[in-house]
Amino acid sequence: MTKPSIPKGTRDFSPIEMAKRNYIFDTIRSVYALYGFKQIETPAMETLQTLLGKYGEEGDKLLFKVLNSGDYLHKVDKEELLEGNSLKLATKLCEKGLRYDLTVPFARFVVMHRDQLQLPFKRYQIQPVWRADRPQKGRYREFYQCDADVVGSESLLNEVELMQIVDTVFTRFGIRVQIKINNRKILTGIAEYIGAPDKIVDITVAIDKLDKIGIDNVNAELAADGLSAEAIEKLQPIIALDGSNEEKLNVMSNVLKDSEIGQKGIEELCFIFKVLAQSGLKNEVQFDITLARGLNYYTGAIFEVKALDVQIGSITGGGRYDNLTGIFGMPGLSGVGISFGADRIFDVLNALDLYPKNAIVGTQLLFINFGEQETAYCMPLAAQARQAGIATEIYPDAVKMKKQMAYANNNGVHYVALAGENEIKDNKVTLKDMQTGEQHLVTADEMIAIIKTGEH
Numbered sequence: 162m163t164k165p166s167i168p169k170g171t172r173d174f175s176p177i178e179m180a181k182r183n184y185i186f187d188t189i190r191s192v193y194a195l196y197g198f199k200q201i202e203t204p205a206m207e208t209l210q211t212l213l214g215k216y217g218e219e220g221d222k223l224l225f226k227v228l229n230s231g232d233y234l235h236k237v238d239k240e241e242l243l244e245g246n247s248l249k250l251a252t253k254l255c256e257k258g259l260r261y262d263l264t265v266p267f268a269r270f271v272v273m274h275r276d277q278l279q280l281p282f283k284r285y286q287i288q289p290v291w292r293a294d295r296p297q298k299g300r301y302r303e304f305y306q307c308d309a310d311v312v313g314s315e316s317l318l319n320e321v322e323l324m325q326i327v328d329t330v331f332t333r334f335g336i337r338v339q340i341k342i343n344n345r346k347i348l349t350g351i352a353e354y355i356g357a358p359d360k361i362v363d364i365t366v367a368i369d370k371l372d373k374i375g376i377d378n379v380n381a382e383l384a385a386d387g388l389s390a391e392a393i394e395k396l397q398p399i400i401a402l403d404g405s406n407e408e409k410l411n412v413m414s415n416v417l418k419d420s421e422i423g424q425k426g427i428e429e430l431c432f433i434f435k436v437l438a439q440s441g442l443k444n445e446v447q448f449d450i451t452l453a454r455g456l457n458y459y460t461g462a463i464f465e466v467k468a469l470d471v472q473i474g475s476i477t478g479g480g481r482y483d484n485l486t487g488i489f490g491m492p493g494l495s496g497v498g499i500s501f502g503a504d505r506i507f508d509v510l511n512a513l514d515l516y517p518k519n520a521i522v523g524t525q526l527l528f529i530n531f532g533e534q535e536t537a538y539c540m541p542l543a544a545q546a547r548q549a550g551i552a553t554e555i556y557p558d559a560v561k562m563k564k565q566m567a568y569a570n571n572n573g574v575h576y577v578a579l580a581g582e583n584e585i586k587d588n589k590v591t592l593k594d595m596q597t598g599e600q601h602l603v604t605a606d607e608m609i610a611i612i613k614t615g616e617h
Contacts, residue, residue, distance in 0.1 A: 170302025184520035189307050192330045193285040201284050203266040206257045215265045223292045226255035259291035263308045272489040280313030310498030320462045321436045323499045328442045335515045337469040338444050343452040345459050350423020355392040365453035406448040458482045471512045476505045527574045530556040538585050549609045
């Protein structure tokens with residue numbers, strides 16, 4: 162018999178992995194709620210009309226399409242089938258697709274429910290997305306996104322609040338991070354300054370790779386994209402900018418003195434840094450002129466978060482965009498958002514061993530099964546323990562004690578309760594600490610107190 166398998170680029174998660182993932186999601190969810198964000202969910206499937214054309218040509222190729230139910234061939238004639246044009250056929254065979262991200266479904270949600278929404282609308286969404294990408298280490302075809310956005314407000318206090326959320330989440334995780342901030346308006350100003358305003362996309366894509374490929378390769382890529390040697394030369398001191406946030410902003414203000422859009426970007430960042438400086442953040446916030454973020458729909462502040470103690474890519478990112486809903490015929494709705502990279506955060510917490518014990522603990526108390534009479538005695542005690550908030554099991558079968566103890570050990574159960582003839586006569590249980598090997602004859606109330614406090 163062939164062993165079953167799962168599709169490439171997908172994963173099963175064990176109970177311990179799920180406990181860790183839920184700790185991540187619950188922490189992010191609780192901080193979002195703390196700042197007044199409200200949760201929404203959208204369907205796993207969207208119409209292809211909603212999805213196509215929103216992610217560029219490459220993104221369209223990575224959409225998982227869903228075959229129409231029933232006789233999906235009835236709209237296709239034989240000539241089209243023989244022609245074998247897969248893209249053309251897909252539009253007739255498939256009307257739906259799995260969501261590629263949470264941003265486009267959110268835009269669709271806002272347009273559909275505009276009349277019921279109170280602006281500004283603060284939403285968060287924690288759901289899986291799917292991409293028909295080539296699976297490789299750290300890249301999956303199914304993965305979770307943890308997004309939060311504010312739409313319907315141009316206030317920079319929203320950017321400040323999102324940085325506070327980032328700081329709070331990673332402080333709760335115990336992960337030391339650096340929050341990097343830049344502004345697309347400044348990048349546009351730089352393109353004007355070096356005399357290549359039409360090359361803004363090429364410039365931002367190239368300098369965004371500085372950490373990965375180094376300055377020489379960035380310059381080579383810029384030259385290959387058609388930038389003149391003079392323009393590349395003017396860019397060098399800007400890329401190498403150093404000093405405090407204030408010093409760097411002062412230098413850039415002087416460099417971009419003739420760029421109206423560049424000056425606007427400087428003003429926005431000065432405000433954000435000023436307010437954040439008064440917010441008592443636990444993590445460093447840095448103005449990083451090379452931060453560009455690949456998605457070209459960002460129009461204002463852009464953010465990226467790096468872990469300081471683990472070599473890994475960005476673990477959170479986001480920014481300001483001006484026209485989220487324009488793709489659905491409702492222009493002019495400004496917004497700003499962030500997305501936590503749950504899978505990378507999972508890896509960082511594992512690498513640094515930062516999961517709190519109570520986050521990944523399963524059953525805390527197991528009652529050994531000695532038979533029908535003993536089980537009848539233990540049932541109300543187990544109910545009492547659960548009522549006190551203790552995760553409790555009764556072993557279902559009256560098998561050898563060695564097997565039941567092995568079950569407790571293999572599942573990381575901290576305490577085992579034994580109730581035989583003598584314990585039942587005294588209206589007590591023998592409580593064994595599986596970590597220390599100590600055991601004591603205790604009442605039900607004493608048992609609960611020991612487990613809750615961890616003290617005998």
